[in-house]
Amino acid sequence: LTQALQKSLMSSFDFVIIGGGVGAGYLARDIAPTLAAEQKTLLIISSAPNSLTPMERPAVSKGSLIPAMTFLRNPMEDDGKKFPYVCKGADGPTMPPSWYEETEGVTFMGSTTCQSVDFDSKTLTLSSGEPVTFGKLVIATGSRARALDGCGAEGSTWDELHSEDIDEQFQLKDKNKWGFGSCHTIRDVGDSAKLVAAMERVEDDDQETCYWPIVVVGGGFIAMEVAASIASKAEDLHVTVVLSNEHFLGGGRGGKPGVFNKEMSEFYERQMCQRFGVRFARGYSVTGLWPTEEAGRYCSLDGPAMDLKKTRERQFDACPKQFTDCRGVILKNVNDETDNDIRLPARFVIFGVGEKPNSEFLGDSLAKVEGGYLKVNENCQTSVPDVYAIGDVAAMVGEDGEVVKTGHVDAARKMAAHVAGELTSEGGGSGYAETPYFYSSVMGLDLGWKFYGKCGEGCTIVTIGLTGWEAAEKASDVVWAAFYVNSDNVIVGVLLNNGTDEMKAKLPAVVEAKAVVISTKKLKKCTLDEVLDNPHLLTPSELGLGEFHAETDEDEVKEAFSKYEREPGCGFVEIRHVPDLMTSLGANFDDVETKDALAALDDRKVGLVTFEAFLAWWCA
Numbered sequence: 122l123t124q125a126l127q128k129s130l131m132s133s134f135d136f137v138i139i140g141g142g143v144g145a146g147y148l149a150r151d152i153a154p155t156l157a158a159e160q161k162t163l164l165i166i167s168s169a170p171n172s173l174t175p176m177e178r179p180a181v182s183k184g185s186l187i188p189a190m191t192f193l194r195n196p197m198e199d200d201g202k203k204f205p206y207v208c209k210g211a212d213g214p215t216m217p218p219s220w221y222e223e224t225e226g227v228t229f230m231g232s233t234t235c236q237s238v239d240f241d242s243k244t245l246t247l248s249s250g251e252p253v254t255f256g257k258l259v260i261a262t263g264s265r266a267r268a269l270d271g272c273g274a275e276g277s278t279w280d281e282l283h284s285e286d287i288d289e290q291f292q293l294k295d296k297n298k299w300g301f302g303s304c305h306t307i308r309d310v311g312d313s314a315k316l317v318a319a320m321e322r323v324e325d326d327d328q329e330t331c332y333w334p335i336v337v338v339g340g341g342f343i344a345m346e347v348a349a350s351i352a353s354k355a356e357d358l359h360v361t362v363v364l365s366n367e368h369f370l371g372g373g374r375g376g377k378p379g380v381f382n383k384e385m386s387e388f389y390e391r392q393m394c395q396r397f398g399v400r401f402a403r404g405y406s407v408t409g410l411w412p413t414e415e416a417g418r419y420c421s422l423d424g425p426a427m428d429l430k431k432t433r434e435r436q437f438d439a440c441p442k443q444f445t446d447c448r449g450v451i452l453k454n455v456n457d458e459t460d461n462d463i464r465l466p467a468r469f470v471i472f473g474v475g476e477k478p479n480s481e482f483l484g485d486s487l488a489k490v491e492g493g494y495l496k497v498n499e500n501c502q503t504s505v506p507d508v509y510a511i512g513d514v515a516a517m518v519g520e521d522g523e524v525v526k527t528g529h530v531d532a533a534r535k536m537a538a539h540v541a542g543e544l545t546s547e548g549g550g551s552g553y554a555e556t557p558y559f560y561s562s563v564m565g566l567d568l569g570w571k572f573y574g575k576c577g578e579g580c581t582i583v584t585i586g587l588t589g590w591e592a593a594e595k596a597s598d599v600v601w602a603a604f605y606v607n608s609d610n611v612i613v614g615v616l617l618n619n620g621t622d623e624m625k626a627k628l629p630a631v632v633e634a635k636a637v638v639i640s641t642k643k644l645k646k647c648t649l650d651e652v653l654d655n656p657h658l659l660t661p662s663e664l665g666l667g668e669f670h671a672e673t674d675e676d677e678v679k680e681a682f683s684k685y686e687r688e689p690g691c692g693f694v695e696i697r698h699v700p701d702l703m704t705s706l707g708a709n710f711d712d713v714e715t716k717d718a719l720a721a722l723d724d725r726k727v728g729l730v731t732f733e734a735f736l737a738w739w740c741a
Contacts (some may be wrong), residue, residue: 133254134228135244136544139235140479141167144512144533146175146207146216148228148259149727156226159545164253165221166245168278168307170289171231172196175207176310182343183384183562185313186350188321190607194314195291214471219433234278240325240486240505255513257507257544260495260535262479264528266306266343267399268472269407277524283311293318300624301331302413302444303469308349316347319469320355329441334359334400336450336467338407342561344473345369345389349563352397359400361422361429361465365406375668380572380616382582385603388618390427392566392596400426407472411464413440418448419464422452431463476528478514490516490524499552503542509543511536517553529559545562567597571625573613574632580605583644584602587618600624602649612636612656627653638661642677672706673740682706682732695727696722706739711731 138145156163167174173196184205185193191451192203193686196217199374207216214220234248238258245253251341256382265277276282288294290569299305299315299324308313335358337348344362352360372377395398412672416439424430431454432492440448445605450470453461478493488496488504494516499510500741501517511668512533516526539553576582593599605614615631617624636656638644643659644652651658652665667696672678683689685698694702699722700715710718722738 125376133422135161135256136163136397137253137255137257138163138165139245140171140250140258140263140512140514141165141173141175141229141231141535142261142263142512143175143178143207143530144261144537145259145577147534147537148261148511148541149175149221149224150208150214150216151538152473152544153224155545156224160226162226164226164230164255164533166233166235166247166253167231168234168280169231169385170279171229172201172291173216173231173279173310174216174221174229176206177207178309180205180310180562181313182346183350184309184318185310186317186347187544188317190708194310194317197290200265200282202543207233215591233281234280238483238486243507253569256519258509259540260483260503260508260510260514261479261533262514264476264478266308266312266472267305267475268306277477277481279309279311282309287311287314296322297443298445300443301441301468302446302448304410304446305469305471306559307343307471307473310575320351320358324443328443331443331468332359332423332442333449333466333468335360335471335472336361336363336465336609337467337471338363338450339367339473339475340364340369341475342432342475342559344369344471346563347471348399349393349566352393353566356397358468360397361467362399363402363405363407363450363452364464365404367403380576382584382603384584384587385616388587388590388596388599388601389563389566389568392563393566394426396566398426401436402429402452403590404461405452406455407450408453408461409451410465410470411449411451413444413448415448416440421464421466424462426492427734433462437464437466450465476513478585480514490518494526500543501536501553502543509540511540525557527557527559527615531558531560544648556629558629567595567621570616570618571628572614572616573628574605574606574612576614576616580613580642582606583641585645585647585649600649604640604644604652606638606644610637610639610641614636624649624653631656640672640677643674671708671739674737675740678706678736678739679732682735687729692733693731696728696730699730699735703739733739 122153135380138148149163149165152163180193184190192198193205196204199215209212221227236248237246247253281644286294295312296318299318303319305316335351337344337360337520348360348362351358368383369390370381371386390401416437418434418436420434421432422429423432449464449466452463453466478494480495490496495510495514496518497503497510497515501511503510513528516524518524556573558573559577560571583604583606584601590599600619603616604612607613612631615628617628631653634656638659639661681702682694685702686696687695696719699719
């Protein structure tokens with residue numbers, strides 16, 4: 122009691138963390154030994170209640186959505202013994218609220234927000250009106266889910282998002298509010314509780330039975346995980362996914378590359394469709410919620426489950442009385458601006474369309490990058506001395522100007538560990554240089570993947586082991602990988618689907634090797650074990666003066682030759698196209714060498730070269 126009283130009276134701390142998420146929990150864990158040894162103090166400011174200290178967020182979109190697992194949604198159940206507090210199930214101590222109360226030098230201040238920061242005087246103004254001074258500050262406020270205007274509660278704090286709906290025992294005050302016609306995002310356990318209430322809501326005796334699907338809007342990690350979780354755990358509920366792009370985690374409009382290519386996306390989508398009946402509406406964006414009072418004749422979507430199509434107009438009568446916020450969503454075709462009033466009825470709607478960093482309270486006092494993320498250097502330092510940022514709110518900018526933003530729990534943990542070292546030492550270390558890493562598991566499908574490195578602009582994705590997966594008895598037995606090769610032919614990223622622990626352990630080394638591949642086509646022909654065991658397998662040898670790496674595989678040469686044939690399948694190429702053919706196969710001839718090559722290939726001056734003659738000369 123004396124220790125708790127002393128903590129409550131303090132107004133000056135050596136270290137202050139604003140935010141109560143994963144990063145804050147791991148940073149507190151890592152810095153705790155120093156606090157005790159050097160008699161220093163740490164304050165954690167969190168908008169969540171005192172009973173909801175930092176938790177492992179991955180459960181929110183997975184296990185927390187299983188209705189029977191109430192202990193994953195309610196920290197008050199059984200004194201939180203099974204609640205996924207930070208380090209629960211990981212290599213470290215479990216950290217329930219009692220850990221923060223009993224750990225020397227640590228103060229957790231829940232139900233509190235920071236209203237403003239004076240960086241010159243190192244003073245915070247809290248929602249209570251009280252000032253707090255700090256020696257060093259860490260901003261770990263995370264991000265919030267994006268959604269349509271008017272969809273659910275607005276705000277970034279627990280109080281703004283949940284105080285009207287969830288009581289102190291973490292029970293919903295009115296479950297019916299979160300049933301038919303409700304709108305959801307998914308970011309914390311409060312969101313999970315509301316979503317499970319919607320899943321469990323059934324019609325009253327006097328209410329019309331609803332056969333409309335749950336509509337999940339979005340094509341990213343969260344949308345994919347939530348759609349799979351619900352479809353696999355609630356067999357009587359149907360799920361339709363609305364994608365503005367063509368595929369999950371696929372490239373955006375305008376050719377912007379994604380994490381998956383079409384082949385990879387379809388592997389997961391077909392599993393969700395075939396095993397759980399998930400349907401997909403591709404190339405549509407949501408322009409608004411369909412009001413409950415709005416009835417009439419509208420076009421909708423129906424047809425093949427893997428690619429729903431626009432229907433003719435049909436009559437939609439008055440909405441059943443049990444619906445609250447909406448009766449569905451209004452869609453538009455992203456490829457046709459005139460096709461903008463399509464109605465898709467929904468049992469309830471879930472938005473998984475990205476995030477917004479919680480950085481507005483800082484104004485322009487700290488440098489930010491596009492989107493409002495706090496700009497940090499390799500040591501997670503912001504533009505103001507003694508101020509750091511970690512987790513979803515931060516974006517690391519290298520000396521070359523490259524922005525690295527990894528919105529994943531693993532990044533939050535590792536950034537926290539690095540900043541703990543910065544806070545408790547003189548700094549000047551090698552900097553935070555972890556290979557970007559994220560992973561996902563798709564509940565119900567027994568599928569999961571791990572990714573290391575970089576993906577996106579300029580990358581060619583080469584898959585190994587994915588072709589012919591349909592013939593496998595179980596998709597969960599299929600092991601495949603994707604290698605991300607940049608414009609310099611360097612492997613900069615790798616994704617492994619399923620696979621053994623031994624294979625997973627090799628992934629970082631593949632990226633760190635920065636191996637050059639002589640040809641992505643040759644990479645495609647390798648086995649997965651060959652590349653994992655030796656990333657430099659296809660690295661070309663060093664060239665001497667006048668040498669170049671030529672493609673000599675007969676099948677590859679034939680494929681290249683066919684592109685320049687006068688007519689498909691004719692078997693010959695006009696001599697004027699031979700320079701381009703040789704260049705496509707790796708040649709780097711100067712004008713004199715090109716002239717000599719053409720003379721050798723067409724010594725009779727007929728103007729044509731057959732495949733057999735070209736192959737023999739080229740490979741010789």
